[in-house]
Amino acid sequence: MGMKLILLGAPGAGKGTQAEILSTKLGIPTISTGNILRAAIKEGTEIGLQAKSYMDAGKLVPDSVIIGIVAERLSQPDCQNGFILDGVPRTLPQAEALDQHGITFDHVLSIEISDEEIEQRMSGRRVCSKCGAPYHVKAKPPKQEGVCDTCGGALIQRDDDKAETVHHRLEVYHAETEPLKGYYQQKGVLVPVDNQPTIEATTQVIVEALGI
16 A cells, blocks of 8 residues: 655654554655665765765755755655655755655654653663663663663763753754644645554554554
């Protein structure tokens, strides 16, 4: 069953997790900007090399290049029956550029979650400094505080998950990405999904909203 979807939501809302589940359920690929950027650079495509030149110079990759890479990826055979976009579009100009490329969507899912909950969720994340196993001080604590259950490595907090970084990322999200909700609402494809206490419950709400 083919579906063209976008997943919207604040950083830490669980977009990546839900995208993986939906990808398996629907048999369609998840297109994450980070992954396709790396793939285009590795393959040395013309647009990949353009992106690399910006990144090597420590600059942000411009929208035109990002959307070019996305369009290139969406033209591949495995996307013919549908796809899930995660991490793009991030801004209104990116959404407009996708429209100009003739890329349309059946549904735009927006995971609704409070800033307070995001801050709690992300600031509680820990990873093992040795094996990279993920933990959470409340949701998934290790048996012994600060020590990995699997390999005994020390658990650390990534810079990305520190309170001031999370706060800044949320500010950027509200300023740049949240306006996309209004854009897609006008097109009649926005599907708001209230975040649930568990991953499974959130998936269930999404499945019901999409009628799958």
